[in-house]
Amino acid sequence: MHQIGLIVYPGFQVLGLAMCAAFELANSAGDEPLYRMALLSETGGLVQTSAGFAVQTEAFDQRGFDTLLVMGDNLIRPTTPGMLEFLRRASLGTRRLGSICTGANALAEAGLLDGRRATTHWAHVPAFRKAYPNVKVEEDRIFINDGHLWTAAGMSACVDLALALVEMDLGGDVARKVARQLVVYHRRSGGQSQFSVMLELAPKTDRIQAALNYAKQNLKAALTVEELASAANLSPRQFSRVFHAETGQSPAKAIESLRVESARLMMESGRHSIDVVAADTGFGDRERMRRAFIRAFGQPPQVIQRASRG
Incomplete structure (x- = not known):
C-alpha cells in the first residue's frame, strides 16, 4: 500500500486536489487498493481552499508516508516554522517528497532544493529565482524529478505529476489506462509556457x-x-x-x-x-x-x- 500525503494550508489552490483522481483510478488496477491518501495540515481540522470551501485534514504527526506532496497556491505565502520542520524531518525518511506550483517555495525555504533541479508555475519563476539562487530552476518543464524530490508546474500539471508517480509505481500500462480514464494525455509534449x-x-x-x-x-x-x-x-x-x-x-x-x-x-x-x-x-x-x-x-x-x- 502506497501512503500518499497531500500537504495543504489555508488558501491552497483547489485544483491540486485533481491529482487524487489519478491515484483513485489506479486503485482499480489491482485486486486491492494500491494507494491510500490523506490530507495533512499543520494543525489538522478544516482548511479553507482557494475556492472558498473547506476540506477536512489530519494534523502533522510521526507517521511514515511513501510520498508527501506540498500543494500550491495562487499567491506566494510565507512558510510556517511548523511546516518547515515537518518537511525537513520528512525528507529524511520519505521515499518521495514533492510539490505542486508554489509548493516548491516551501521545499526551497526548507533548504531541500539547494543544488537541485526544480520547477514551479511559470508566472512565479522570476521571484523564485531571486529568492532561491541555489536552486536550478527550469521554468518550462511540466514536472521534474531530481533524486527523491519531485516538483511540478502550476495548475493542471498536478495531474501530469500524479501520472508519472503512478507509472513509477505500477508501470506504463497502468498509467496509460488511468490517463485514458481521465481523458488526458499520458505524457504531454511541450513545456508549461508552450502557448501556441x-x-x-x-x-x-x-x-x-x-x-x-x-x-x-x-x-x-x-x-x-x-x-x-x-x-x-x-x-x-x-x-x-x-x-x-x-x-x-x-x-x-x-x-x-x-x-x-x-x-x-x-x-x-x-x-x-x-x-x-x-x-x-x-x-x-x-x-x-x-x-x-x-x-x-x-x-x-x-x-x-x-x-x-x-
Missing part, C-alpha cells in the same frame, strides 16, 4: 489566418512575403501592412516563432538530431536555428533537447 504561436498571434481576419495556416503547413519552404500574400489573396505590400496591424509582428518574426515552436516540439517528442530538426522546420542549418532559439528562449537547442530528456 497561432493563439498568441490571434489574427482578426480570415485572410491573415489563411496565410498563417499555409505557413504552418509549409514550414520547410522558404515562405517569402510574396507566398504568404498570395495565400491571403493580398498584394505583398498590403499583406505586410495588414499582418502587422493584426498581429503586432512582422511576417518574418511570426514565421520564425512558428518554426521555433515546431522545432521544440520535434525535439521534445522524439529523438531527432539537431540537423534533422533544423531542416524539417525550415531553418536550413543548425546555426540559424541556434540563433533563433537564443532569441526565443535564451538557450541553444541542445540545452532544451537535453532538458526534455531529463
Whole structure:
C-alpha cells in the first residue's frame, strides 16, 4: 500500500486536489487498493481552499508516508516554522517528497532544493529565482524529478505529476489506462509556457489566418512575403501592412516563432538530431536555428533537447 500525503494550508489552490483522481483510478488496477491518501495540515481540522470551501485534514504527526506532496497556491505565502520542520524531518525518511506550483517555495525555504533541479508555475519563476539562487530552476518543464524530490508546474500539471508517480509505481500500462480514464494525455509534449504561436498571434481576419495556416503547413519552404500574400489573396505590400496591424509582428518574426515552436516540439517528442530538426522546420542549418532559439528562449537547442530528456 502506497501512503500518499497531500500537504495543504489555508488558501491552497483547489485544483491540486485533481491529482487524487489519478491515484483513485489506479486503485482499480489491482485486486486491492494500491494507494491510500490523506490530507495533512499543520494543525489538522478544516482548511479553507482557494475556492472558498473547506476540506477536512489530519494534523502533522510521526507517521511514515511513501510520498508527501506540498500543494500550491495562487499567491506566494510565507512558510510556517511548523511546516518547515515537518518537511525537513520528512525528507529524511520519505521515499518521495514533492510539490505542486508554489509548493516548491516551501521545499526551497526548507533548504531541500539547494543544488537541485526544480520547477514551479511559470508566472512565479522570476521571484523564485531571486529568492532561491541555489536552486536550478527550469521554468518550462511540466514536472521534474531530481533524486527523491519531485516538483511540478502550476495548475493542471498536478495531474501530469500524479501520472508519472503512478507509472513509477505500477508501470506504463497502468498509467496509460488511468490517463485514458481521465481523458488526458499520458505524457504531454511541450513545456508549461508552450502557448501556441497561432493563439498568441490571434489574427482578426480570415485572410491573415489563411496565410498563417499555409505557413504552418509549409514550414520547410522558404515562405517569402510574396507566398504568404498570395495565400491571403493580398498584394505583398498590403499583406505586410495588414499582418502587422493584426498581429503586432512582422511576417518574418511570426514565421520564425512558428518554426521555433515546431522545432521544440520535434525535439521534445522524439529523438531527432539537431540537423534533422533544423531542416524539417525550415531553418536550413543548425546555426540559424541556434540563433533563433537564443532569441526565443535564451538557450541553444541542445540545452532544451537535453532538458526534455531529463
